[in-house]
Amino acid sequence: MHTDVRISVIYYSFTGTVAEIAREMAETAEKEGAEVRLRKVPDAASATGKAAAPAGAAPAGDTVEAPVACVDDLLWADGVLLGSPTRFGNIAGPLKSFLDSLGGAWRKQQLADKVYSGFTATSSLHGGQESTLLALTTSFHHFGGVVVAPGYTSPEKFADGNPYGTAHCDEGRTRPVDDTTRTAARIQAARVVRFARAVTAA
Template sequence: MDFPVNVAIVYYSATGHVAQIAQEMAEAAAKAGARVRLRKVAELAPKAAVDSNPTWAAHAAATADIPLATTDDLIWADAVLMGSPTRFGNIASQLKQFLDTLGGVWQQGLLADKVYSGFTSTGTLHGGHESTLLALTNTFHHFGGIVIAPGYTHADKFADGNPYGTSHHDAGGTVPVDDVTRAAARVQAERVVKFARALAVAPVAA
């Protein structure tokens, strides 16, 4: 019998590519038997900036009903999948701001001994896929988390070409999330659920 696990998928997305990956992961994790919370982080950009970009504004309206992430979502989770678009080879300020609110629960040890993994989307082909994911990993290490990379453990990850996490090249927002990216997202989510379940069955000794 599969042991139930809780998976929180926390992301920031401006124009929708990261959100589509997050949704694919949420569906895959649920199919793998996990209880899933799909959460976005708060938008920090001024409304005028959002409204000036029709794609950004449309995505904000389309995802208005998705709950904002809270510290409770991470405490509840056995595993956390976290996603961000690449900003100058790093994570977006919106996700970083959320991470910066976690000091209190981190000090209590409530973020430790969980499975963590990251995903991203980037406007240029070599524009920071790996460095964004590795930046996320730095935070996961500070949490005392157990980082589960998808690696080259499946043919779909060879096709995706990124062992650090799922990544999508959107060519400046012009290329939609394709079947290669969706398949890689499913592989990663299923792998995260597998290891989170293993830890839940045999928890880390205090």
């Protein structure tokens, strides 16, 4: 098995759904022979010590153990999987703040020529999964990244039905990450490893 490719899985998660997808992706990338960094973006509250959780939100539930993400986790990687909960149809603030911290690296072209792919979670089925995934893609284009979407490249992708990226619907926090979402996460992560390896070798 090759270990010639580096993958960073970077996510923000408040109630733990996106964290669970991130963990599945990191494990898959390791199984595919990549060197992997699993990193979390802290909640704005813990970063600033000020504001609490979003109004009406459940208590924090990300129990995945991972170091805090930093710019070097992108510079180091050949492929980056970025995950955020959907908030009002868009990227959650903490992950967006992390993206906004990448200006210096972007200016030096240090984010270019890497493979990027996104994932998300929502509460409702039509609550904005695709708009969040496309918003992530917008940043990937600005980076000069190579965007790798899962598409319907495996027959199993017709079960989750989202060609833009892995997206779990938690149905009001009543539906934990299930086999369908885990399968989608594994397909996406394996594909990112494969393309990152090819781009790096090119």
